Amino acid sequence: MSTYIITGAARGLGLEFVTQLSAEKANTVFALVRSKSSAAALAELSRRNVIILEADITDADSLKVVLEFKKLPRAVAEATGGKVDYLINNAAIHDHSKVTLDAYPTPAAIEADLLENFRVNTLGTIHATNAFLPLLRAGSVKKVVTLTTGAADIDLTAALSNPGQAGYSISKAALNMAVAKFALALKGEGFVFLAISPGLVATATAPRTPEQAKEYAIFKEKLAKLAPDFKGPITPQVSVQMMLEVIYRWSVEDTGAFVSHHGSKEWL
Ligand SMILES: NC(=O)c1ccc[n+]([C@@H]2O[C@H](COP(=O)([O-])OP(=O)(O)OC[C@H]3O[C@@H](n4cnc5c(N)ncnc54)[C@H](OP(=O)(O)O)[C@@H]3O)[C@@H](O)[C@H]2O)c1
Helix, strand or coil: CCEEEEECCCCHHHHHHHHHHHCCCCCEEEEEECCHHHCHHHHHHCCCCEEEEECCCCCCCHHHHHHHHHHHHHHHHHHHCCCCCEEEECCCCCCCCCCCCCCCCCHHHHHHHHHHHHHHHHHHHHHHHHHHHHHHHHCCCCEEEEECCHHHCHHHHHHCCCCCCHHHHHHHHHHHHHHHHHHHHHHHHCCEEEEEECCCECCCCCCCCHHHHHHHHHHHHHHHHHCCCCCCCECHHHHHHHHHHHHHHCCHHHCCEEEECCCCCCCC
């Protein structure tokens, strides 16, 4: 029996984490969404051990962020007796922009893109981690899992010859370092931090535009050259099953690592 907090739980991998973890009735799962009104699939789960809370992991108004994160853990604390075992930092934005760093129309456009990715993916995750540390400290498991991406791995970026997705990749590379820093700061307390890539997962709900479909075909060709056995994106179900296996076996000795759903540097 464990207690989990999952951010970005309205859809995609976050929703799948909630679905799999709450299937065990003894678990308690706090599903954090930006807005309950756009979390219909999560509401449909309708499980007694799933508690849906509204939270944006970032807020332009820094004071609001502080207030929100002070309020939320109190709500969580009431329902858990003040203890949480696992935090799964899943929420993120990820566009598939092909614009390379040398080709943004203006310096301001570079700043806008990179700062927005950094604000949500890096800072938002840091805020969420800090907000729930007191509850995690009181628990006995103390695991903080952060969803990252192989697109933040320099060797894979070179192998795929992928100069695009700059804002996303840079924000996630920074996030990996944030995880390593948290890990070092809290290793002495028995915390286990892990940055994990879910693989290439079919989570997109919106149909691809013709332009996106073309880019995706080129991407698949590159993947096929790199990994001839690659069969295409895996399902959220398979990805979450594989990540949970890694998460459960990860220990404090290897805290702060950046690995894939295989528990290694095998990104696909
Ligand atoms: N899918 C893949 O192939 C893949 C590959 C590598 C890494 N990842 C990583 O895996 C994680 C999940 O990916 P996914 O494909 O499931 O993504 P997704 O379908 O786009 O879902 C992302 C979730 O994050 C939430 N979110 C975004 N900004 C937020 C904010 N400011 N505050 C709170 N929640 C916010 C979204 O909320 P709304 O529903 O309100 O928009 C959504 O529920 C991400 O960290 C992603 O970078 C995915």
